[in-house]
Amino acid sequence: MKLVDLPTPCLVLDRRILQRNLDAMARAVARHGTVTLRPHMKTAKSIDVARLALARPDAKPASDPGGITVSTLIEAEYFVSHGITDILYAVGITPRKLEQVAKLNATGATVMVVTDDLDTAGIIAGHATPPRALIEIDTGEHRGGVCPDDPALIQIAGRLGNSLAGVMTHAGNSYGGRSPGDMRRIAEAERCGVVHAAERLRAGGHTASIVSMGSSPTALHAGSLAGVSEVRAGVYMFGDLFQAEIGTHGPDDIAVTVLASVIGRQPKHNRMLIDAGALALSKDRSTEATPHDFGYGLVLDIGGRRSYGNALVQRAYQEHGVVELDPSHPAPNLPIGAKVRVAPNHACLTAAAHDRYFVVDDGNDTVVAVWPRVNGW
Amino acid sequence: MKLVDLPTPCLVLDRRILQRNLDAMARAVARHGTVTLRPHMKTAKSIDVARLALARPDAKPASDPGGITVSTLIEAEYFVSHGITDILYAVGITPRKLEQVAKLNATGATVMVVTDDLDTAGIIAGHATPPRALIEIDTGEHRGGVCPDDPALIQIAGRLGNSLAGVMTHAGNSYGGRSPGDMRRIAEAERCGVVHAAERLRAGGHTASIVSMGSSPTALHAGSLAGVSEVRAGVYMFGDLFQAEIGTHGPDDIAVTVLASVIGRQPKHNRMLIDAGALALSKDRSTEATPHDFGYGLVLDIGGRRSYGNALVQRAYQEHGVVELDPSHPAPNLPIGAKVRVAPNHACLTAAAHDRYFVVDDGNDTVVAVWPRVNGW
Numbered sequence: 060m061k062l063v064d065l066p067t068p069c070l071v072l073d074r075r076i077l078q079r080n081l082d083a084m085a086r087a088v089a090r091h092g093t094v095t096l097r098p099h100m101k102t103a104k105s106i107d108v109a110r111l112a113l114a115r116p117d118a119k120p121a122s123d124p125g126g127i128t129v130s131t132l133i134e135a136e137y138f139v140s141h142g143i144t145d146i147l148y149a150v151g152i153t154p155r156k157l158e159q160v161a162k163l164n165a166t167g168a169t170v171m172v173v174t175d176d177l178d179t180a181g182i183i184a185g186h187a188t189p190p191r192a193l194i195e196i197d198t199g200e201h202r203g204g205v206c207p208d209d210p211a212l213i214q215i216a217g218r219l220g221n222s223l224a225g226v227m228t229h230a231g232n233s234y235g236g237r238s239p240g241d242m243r244r245i246a247e248a249e250r251c252g253v254v255h256a257a258e259r260l261r262a263g264g265h266t267a268s269i270v271s272m273g274s275s276p277t278a279l280h281a282g283s284l285a286g287v288s289e290v291r292a293g294v295y296m297f298g299d300l301f302q303a304e305i306g307t308h309g310p311d312d313i314a315v316t317v318l319a320s321v322i323g324r325q326p327k328h329n330r331m332l333i334d335a336g337a338l339a340l341s342k343d344r345s346t347e348a349t350p351h352d353f354g355y356g357l358v359l360d361i362g363g364r365r366s367y368g369n370a371l372v373q374r375a376y377q378e379h380g381v382v383e384l385d386p387s388h389p390a391p392n393l394p395i396g397a398k399v400r401v402a403p404n405h406a407c408l409t410a411a412a413h414d415r416y417f418v419v420d421d422g423n424d425t426v427v428a429v430w431p432r433v434n435g436w
Numbered sequence: 437m438k439l440v441d442l443p444t445p446c447l448v449l450d451r452r453i454l455q456r457n458l459d460a461m462a463r464a465v466a467r468h469g470t471v472t473l474r475p476h477m478k479t480a481k482s483i484d485v486a487r488l489a490l491a492r493p494d495a496k497p498a499s500d501p502g503g504i505t506v507s508t509l510i511e512a513e514y515f516v517s518h519g520i521t522d523i524l525y526a527v528g529i530t531p532r533k534l535e536q537v538a539k540l541n542a543t544g545a546t547v548m549v550v551t552d553d554l555d556t557a558g559i560i561a562g563h564a565t566p567p568r569a570l571i572e573i574d575t576g577e578h579r580g581g582v583c584p585d586d587p588a589l590i591q592i593a594g595r596l597g598n599s600l601a602g603v604m605t606h607a608g609n610s611y612g613g614r615s616p617g618d619m620r621r622i623a624e625a626e627r628c629g630v631v632h633a634a635e636r637l638r639a640g641g642h643t644a645s646i647v648s649m650g651s652s653p654t655a656l657h658a659g660s661l662a663g664v665s666e667v668r669a670g671v672y673m674f675g676d677l678f679q680a681e682i683g684t685h686g687p688d689d690i691a692v693t694v695l696a697s698v699i700g701r702q703p704k705h706n707r708m709l710i711d712a713g714a715l716a717l718s719k720d721r722s723t724e725a726t727p728h729d730f731g732y733g734l735v736l737d738i739g740g741r742r743s744y745g746n747a748l749v750q751r752a753y754q755e756h757g758v759v760e761l762d763p764s765h766p767a768p769n770l771p772i773g774a775k776v777r778v779a780p781n782h783a784c785l786t787a788a789a790h791d792r793y794f795v796v797d798d799g800n801d802t803v804v805a806v807w808p809r810v811n812g813w
Contacts, residue, residue: 066509066532068813101754130755132443150711150755151699153773155443176701179772202756203700203709231753322528323580324553332580334527338788339813342719376608377478377784378507378527379579395556396530407754411715412788414812435791436445436716 060426062361062419063398067320068339070413071400072108072430073363075421076314077296081112083308084279084295091284097147097271099293101130102407105416106141107430112296113143128291132159135170137433144168147271149227149291151175151195151203154182161188171269173227175204177211180218191224193269194260198252199245200231207256216265225269226260228253229291233276237349239306242280249277254286275307297406300357304349315410316363316400317356318417319380321393329384331393333358335401337375341408356401356409358382360391362422363400367391372401437803439738439796440775444697445716447790448777449485449807450740452798453691454673458489460685461656461672468661474524474648476670478507479784482793483518484807489673490520505668509536512547514810521545524648526604526668528552528572528580531559538565548646550604552581554588557595568601570646571637575629576622577608584633593642602646603637605630606668610653614726616683619657626654631663652684674783677734681726692787693740693777694733695794696757698770706761708770710735712778714752718785733778735759737768739799740777744768749778 062071088096098112113125126145129135135146144167148160152172160170165188174180175195183192194215197204205211216223230249236242249272257267272284273291284290297315298308317339323332337355346353354371368388374381380401384390393399403409411434418428439448465473475489490502503522506512512523521544525537529549537547542565551557552572560569571592574581582588593600607626613619626649634644649661650668661667674692675685694716700709712733723730731748745765751758757778761767770776780786788811795805 066536066813067530151709151772153444153697153699153711155697155773159443174772176772202751202753202758320530320532322530332528334530337720337785342721342785343714344719374579376579381579395528395551395553396532408714408719412812435789436443 062318062424062426065318065417065426067318067398068335069318070410070416071316071318071363072416072418073314073421074418074427076312077108078111080296080298080308080312080314084292087279088290091281094284094287095289097126097128097289097291098296099128099130099149099291100134100138102293102410103296104134104410104432104434105430106138107428108296109138109143128293131436132156133436134433135163139163139166139168146170147193147227147291148172149229152179152183154179157183157186157190160190161186164188164190171224174215177215177218180215184218184220184222189222192219192222193225193227193271194223194256196226196228196253196256198228198230198249200229202231204228207252207259212256212259213263216260216263223266225267225271226253226256227269227271230272230274230277233274234305236276237305239280242276242306243282246277246281247283250281250284250287257286275302276305279307294406297410299403299406300353301345301349301404304346304351311364313402315406316359316402317409318398318400321395321397321399322379324395326390326392329386329390331382331384333372333380333382333399334378335372335380336378338377338412340372340375340380340401340403341405341412342375343405343408345404353404355380356403359400359402361398361400361424364422439695439794439801439803442695442794442803444695444775445712446695447787447793448693448695448740449793449795450691450798451795451804453689454485455488457673457675457685457689457691461669464656465667468658471661471664472503472666474503474505474666474668475673476505476507476526476668477511477515479670479787480673481511481787481809481811482807483515484805485673486515486520505670508813509533510813511810512540516540516543516545523547524570524604524668525549526606529556529560531556534560534563537567538563541565541567548601551592554592554595557592561595561597561599566599569596569599570602570604570648571596571600571633573603573605573630573633575605575607575626577606579608581605584629584636589633589636590640593637593640600643602644602648602665603630603633604646604648607649607651607654610651611682613653614682616657619653619683620659623654623658624660627658627661627664634663652679653682656684671783674787676780676783677730678722678726678781681723681728688741690779692783693736693779694786695775695777698772698774698776699756701772703767703769706763706767708759708761710749710757710759710776711755712749712757713755715754715789717749717752717757717778717780718782718789719752720782720785722781730781732757733780736777736779738775738777738801741799
């Protein structure tokens with residue numbers, strides 16, 4: 060099967076770029092000695108990608124593939140069913156979801172949960188089969204979590220009792236950084252905060268064997284991970300225009316693109332229409348906040364490596380993408396049905412509209428595999 | 437099954453509001469005599485909703501359920517498999533998709549296609565089993581279509597030959613209207629343009645038995661549909677915050693909401709976190725352009741009818757929604773796991789993240805049905 064034969068829109072995953080991104084992260088984490096990478100599967104939602112992300116030179120035996128992070132319990136169920144049992148569900152737990160986790164753990168999995176809430180800590184500890192739990196720490200993102208110095212930290216730990224396994228934080232505020240220097244500073248604040256929280260717990264007689272931090276930018280750029288036991292990151296696997304803009308990777312390191320067909324030609328207006336619109340691309344506009352605004356995506360040729368100058372999807376209707384061609388670039392004048400690829404603003408959101416990856420290797424137009432995704436809830 | 441028992445996030449469809457919206461559109465279209473409503477199923481993507489949308493006082497026999505519009509060929513396949521065979525695929529056709537349409541039509545369906553391209557018209561006409569085709573007319577949206585006066589209209593008609601069935605237009609520019617008066621004016625421009633195109637075709641000796649126009653606002657507000665044979669509309673079935681802002685319906689006529697659980701409490705910051713984020717709600721920000729900006733959605737109580745003042749989802753991460761509570765409204769102080777509902781900016785995009793509807797009746801918390809959706813491509 061060739062790219063040119065695929066129905067559109069669909070998702071194309073370049074395996075060699077994926078592998079290059081995985082290798083870059085493995086090297087970045089390896090600099091810090093014993094720190095473990097716990098890949099976040101919220102971006103890829105695929106067992107095939109998870110297996111690659113977990114394969115390391117220091118690989119443990121096949122019976123222990125390593126641990127992952129997930130953003131939904133349907134991901135947890137899916138990965139457990141494929142033999143990955145060490146899972147951190149990194150979104151604040153609710154009593155109802157605790158029951159779902161308990162059922163999964165009853166099958167032999169070790170799904171860990173996260174909380175920053177005193178009442179919920181009591182409910183976790185009081186469960187008939189309580190899971191291991193991490194306390195969420197706010198180290199600058201100001202989304203969830205208790206501050207490292209908050210007295211509530213010790214109260215929650217007390218309430219969790221034997222369920223307490225440690226602390227976790229996510230410096231999502233790294234997405235506001237714009238240089239490696241920014242990322243190093245944010246990573247250091249993230250590290251200091253979560254390590255300080257762990258030290259406070261230990262000083263209070265509590266366990267904090269897991270000290271987990273991470274975002275793709277801070278995991279890659281951290282100068283030190285002293286005191287941290289593991290890092291979590293997800294979007295680095297695929298990359299996207301936003302991550303390229305903030306320096307997580309280079310512009311040629313975007314592994315996931317949307318294959319689309321030309322469905323309208325408007326040479327007089329220097330425009331064309333493609334069948335990748337708001338659903339196939341998502342309405343994410345992350346690059347609106349970066350030096351180069353890519354609209355709803357950058358249009359590339361079918362090979363995925365050559366752009367038509369600054370040809371961008373500037374309007375996104377449900378199934379129509381309106382591409383404004385670059386006036387300083389020879390317009391491609393593609394016929395109806397011709398195929399292009401669109402690099403996304405935000406890989407996590409774009410990929411979520413699609414139920415499978417059509418996998419290619421760098422520079423090759425042959426589909427070498429089809430990998431399913433687990434979407435929804 | 438009660439709403440309180442459902443896993444979150446999930447999609448709730450209020451059947452009585454849906455029926456009210458369907459009735460309002462049926463009345464609006466009935467004012468114009470013989471004009472047919474060809475409901476656009478791109479919003480609902482559900483056979484259960486389609487059956488309600490097609491049920492009319494003037495209902496034809498069960499063997500002819502009436503025609504619909506779709507935005508993807510997977511919708512076409514799905515609805516044909518459920519017995520609806522008169523289908524307009526309202527996105528510009530490509531040669532490859534023509535093959536898919538031909539396969540469907542070989543099973544007895546009548547899937548019509550749309551084009552505004554001379555070369556494609558020739559490919560349609562030259563197909564071994566050409567489908568019926570409509571020429572797309574641009575009546576002000578400036579997305580696809582030829583202008584009513586464009587000489588290309590007659591050329592395309594000539595190229596289509598016996599495949600030509602008529603003309604279609606979509607005044608998506610009605611979304612820029614802000615009053616019933618605006619909508620009436622835009623509807624009249626839409627009507628004039630598409631009828632003029634049909635008259636030009638007929639004057640040239642061509643067939644134009646189908647004269648199709650529509651968007652929810654123009655279908656509802658049109659003063660005249662003289663010369664039009666059918667109207668298409670979709671989002672009116674569910675409504676959303678944007679459509680309420682532009683006057684397609686009232687603020688209490690939103691039939692689809694996202695059920696979410698509280699996953700974080702931050703009373704000091706007058707905030708809470710819910711488990712409906714960018715994936716469950718979409719990143720659509722349509723109301724940014726309307727008098728009231730609802731962020732990523734308006735938070736309602738579990739009954740779906742009472743808001744917490746102006747409590748809005750102001751930040752949307754992949755699985756986290758950050759709700760800024762209304763300082764002038766008593767904060768609900770909901771516990772972790774408590775459920776709320778979120779009215780969406782744009783029902784089409786929000787619904788697309790979910791694979792089913794949990795159906796309730798107005799004011800009742802019992803799930804009376806679960807209706808699947810057909811997503812993707």
